Amino acid sequence: MTDIFEECSAINDLLQANEKIEARNRLIFLLDVIGKTEQAYNTLLNHLIRESGLYPYLDPETSSWQDRFVYESFKVDIGQNEPVTLHSEQSLVLKHLLDGDNLALSAPTSFGKSLIIDAYIAIKRPKNVLILVPTIALTDETRRRLSKKFSAEYKIVTTSEVALGENNILIFPQERAIHYYDKFEQLDLLVVDEFYKASSAFDKERSPALLKAMLKLGEKAAQKYYLAPNIADLNDNPFTKGMTFLRMDFNTVFLEKHEEYKDINKDVQKKNDALIRILGKHKTKSLIYAGSYAGVDSVTTLLIDNTNKEDSQLLSDFSAWLATNYHPNWKLTNLVKRGVGIHTGQLHRSLSQIQVRLFEEEKDGLQTLVSTSSIIEGVNTSAENVIVWSNKKAHLKLDDFTYRNIIGRGGRMFRHFVGKIYILEEPPSPSDTQLELTFPDELLADVDDEKYKQQLSDKQLAKLLQYKEEMTQIIGQESFERLRNEGALISSDTEFIRTIALAIKNDQKFVRALANLHAPSSEYCAWTLSQKILKLVPGGWDVGYAKFAEFVRVLSSNWSLSVPELLDQLSAHDITIDEFFKLERNATFKLTALLNDINVIQKEIAPDQKMDISSYIAKLSRAFLPSCTMALEEYGLPRMLAKKIHASGLINFEDEDLDLHTAIDRLHTLRLEILEKVEGLIAFDRYVLDYFYDGITLQQSRAVGKQ
Template sequence: MNEYIFENCQVINSLLIQEHENQARQELIKLLDFHKKNSLSYTPLVNHLIRETGLFPYLEPETSDWQERFIYNAFKVDVGEENPLTLHREQSYLLKSLLSGKNIAVSAPTSFGKSFVIDAYIKLKKPKNVLIIVPTIALTDETRRRLYKKFAHEYKIITTSDVELSEKNIFIFPQERAINYINVVEQFDIIIVDEFYKASSSFDKERSSSLIRAMIKLGAKSKQKYYLAPNITSLDNNPFTEDMEFIKLDFNTVYLEKHDLYKEINSNEEKSEALLNILDNNTGKTLIYAGTYSNIDSLTNLFLTTNSPTKSEILNQFSDWLSKNYDSNWSLTKLINRSIGIHNGRLHRSLSQIQVKLFEEENGINNLISTSSIIEGVNTSAENVIIWRNRKGSAKLDDFTYKNIIGRGGRMFKHFIGKIYVLEQPPKEIQTQLDIPFPEEILGDLDETSYQGLLTDEQIAKLKAYNDEMSNLIGAKIYSELKGESAFQSSNSELIKLIAIDLVQNPDEWNGLFYLNKFAPKDWDRLLYKIIKLQPGNWETSYSTFVEFIKIIAYNWSKSIPELLSELEDYDIGIDDFFKLERNVTYKFTALLQDINLLQKRILTSKNYDISRFITLCSHAFLPKVVYQLEEYGLPRMITKKIHLSKVIDFYNPDLNIHNTVEIFTKIGYDYVIQNTKALDDFDKYIITYFYDGIRKNNDA
């Protein structure tokens, strides 16, 4: 064994002498895995090689020479934990660059450990206002949980709109929410954009323009900028990052062991057999990338016919809970008690979060099937990653996304080696230059004077023409005020103009708009049709189905999800469509309503309409506001309803907001909630425990 270690150390040392550091690091990580599996301590020589490759956190001080012990302590930094953590060499370099005040756009592997750099920056620099833009709500809560534990004693952690600021604040938002604070915060000390590659329409056609809008407007109010992405080779010349230094860091902390099984697979049957063999022969946690919703269905059918129910008590409780609170015939209900979960962008946030928690637990979910949501919605990883399909939606999987998915294999200190199983031919490896073209649809939201440096002469001409059109429609002063307030929700200037034209040309068709404020869903049809037809093809279903769905989920708080699903059966809406359409109501439909309301109040002045109440109801899926927000904190509506009915907390209280509600939960405590809430089952209590963990600060009792 000692001879094996020494020979490998020789190989690693030779690679270092030849200046092949990345390859040397990969070989060293494999050697560290050998030590772990055989419960071996590191020799001084192994520790020396760890130092030479920059993997300082992996050093074992007790078996090191003094030079390595010195490095281990010299690279320790306070990241808000109870004890300082040792950063690796590239983390330390990045932190030093940030602390010096540089604007940085960095490309680093998934296993790099970027969150430690952010946390250390906050702890050391002590900024007043930090803005973190993340791609999804799920990542918002994951980031909130991490930072809340470390910094809630000192900072107000803000993840929702319309929150009163404190002296020091950390804002964590998707881009659509972030823009609401453009005129609330005078200045941000730093804007951090996670997964900033999504500013390119090549990677996120639907939301890239809203991210660029946020980067432009909020970046202009920030002293410093820090953008992060994986797997970017180079950055094109663009006005959004021209004042930033691009740093590419090819520094992995785990080794990816790839198995190209697709070369031996000739049929779907063989592929299914290969998948089942991998799962049978590996005991670690496994992420299965399915690519599309239909492929998730195919895998579901495969597993339901081949896997027996688990004996895990917690998973059987979860399955029963899903059956009772969602749908007994739902595929997830049946998969969970087979130790298999599903992760996609449509699920209720609390469901995704609970599954990820169970996936992280030793006796929880073993296998997680996902779409690309797993790479953009949560920071989790696994010992094994399986590429089941080489697809991303209707298109073939691109090399950038492929690398991002397989980067979920392995984890620092837990799995030195991530095993990657490729069951369909992967995309051809390419160098990824990130191109961020200027989205023409946001032109109308920009002020030509303030942002002249960003725009070409042609774009300035288009902007002037647009401004003239809007000024003629609603008046120059009113339009200037709305632009100055960044009041519009939509990043599509043409949609804003279309709404204005319709209001001006067809004022009588908007008669009775205020009736939407009255809780009489049966009377909403005409106006709902009028509104949703302004954005054809935007609702992922027919107009009539979407209208009926809105009318039925208006009873979201008074009826259970199984009761609502029973009513929706007549319109062929099942549980998966329920998630999708509810999300469309709370985001797309609400944003459209807000822009209509802004414009109609200024155009249809004689009618004196205001549908703010209806907008608020839609934005919270017709649930009490704090109930909806608590789902983002991991507490599902059916549990808050039990808490409300048991009179533990009155969620009808108009003075409640998310922050004072969290304070109430903290003050009354977990035991009080459990003891005084009626009809809680064991899994309800498990979820409440998880929720309380997310509102607990470090050093709290």
């Protein structure tokens, strides 16, 4: 048993020797021991907590008056009924922001970077705040947090084409944010969460869009706050110019590492046995990082074969719900009975949210989540146990930055002082991450060569000038300048835009073929997609042109048919449920963006043909679901529940004038009637509705009604 006084003495010696990190780690470990044995804090322990800067952990009831004074002094308003105490480094960051500084902050996952945003809004009351987040899932999580605190005073906006209110908090992934560039004169605060993703080294596919948003929106921002974990240094670049870089290694939990890989020694059977043993030993929540979709499949197969079903009515109801609404033979349908969920970036948004909610349940919920890197990119959840099953990210070796981000999900303030990290494959060598933000070639179409010529290489300048010359020849100088100034094109890749323009210019039948898109369920529509449009994309996003086109054609029945019925129609093309999610995501994001640029360019090249496919693009962007149904899915209301509510006659989702915030207001007003009158609601439907309603507070509904 730990001798508390002796351990306190050792911690004090470390503090006196300025070994603050080691002292803090030992102190957190001691707090874990004391918590598990339900012992009271004494005055000495509270004093060490204060000296370590961990002010939220102070117990004011057993503190000296000096330590109690510190606990009260570091309390701030974060928009809740009661103020909360910040730790010393949080308070320092908040002071910088309140002083008007532009900050690029690197701090551990457990630091509490988001709490500082809440405190800033509560204290400064800015008029317009825009928060860029990396994923849709994080959009909803952030919205739920801020809605509970600020929806009475702010309009919370998370989707495109929403009218702004007098005061606004906008929360978007980067692809949506740029559409609001012209909708406000000034931003009081621009927040970029996980801004390391602006580097192609960490997210090659999406970094150009984030850089574009940072560049454009940064011009309108009075103040900027960029957040990321585990960055050692930041290069001099135009995207963070004039910002103060703060690196803080202040942790609020302790990570206890178990290097299982040394005994496993790359033996697959030993690794399998170790995983089952670790999960069997603990009855606490576990996150399993599986590295790739293939890794998720391997781990989940192993768990189905080697774990027992949970005695949980809630999980049994969830399994039945999945069988009805997705597929009875889907692996997830079987997994959840065993207390295991799957978190990847391709699942329906509401389905990922529901699983995270079940994972957060203290009792009867999911005990384990098996994940790709989506768990560190798409949601702020954590667990007592993190199991690193794979040392790869997709097909590449895991880098130290991502590895530290993964294990940073272990532990949580006030719940798990100690996060247990089980490493089943050899981790990457420790290294400091130097974040390099540079202009990629894919951003050249949006770059003013005069303004940024110092940041561009000679090769990039030559490429940009050639692009301008060629596009001027194809569509004319006036059109080219106007499109660039308006930011009408979603893609910023000069080569891709040139490819689109030349295809339209050189193929006289191209524009006429676009008319087929107005009959989305027809074979002619599929032909246009496969033979004219998808061929512009090298590789067709890793799926055959004809197969993808046929998927989009069948998807056009998304509102009238259930997911199982759609899968039945797609079975002839060997499209599984897992592939369904991937293809729907590609259709609603990538194909929509491509069609937008085609539509914009063809209007300049062939204005006499008066072709406009914007209505088809709008339908495709919401997966052919009506009105605001797709947006409500981001709020946690699955399409199958929206269909039941629509069938009841309580809300007409097919009303084209029904916008998202009006729908939310009606859903809130009709809550009791929906629960009583909608036919066919099963037990888990009601659980999902409770989760959805938890995210649309009464204050938000009233605020929307006013604005």
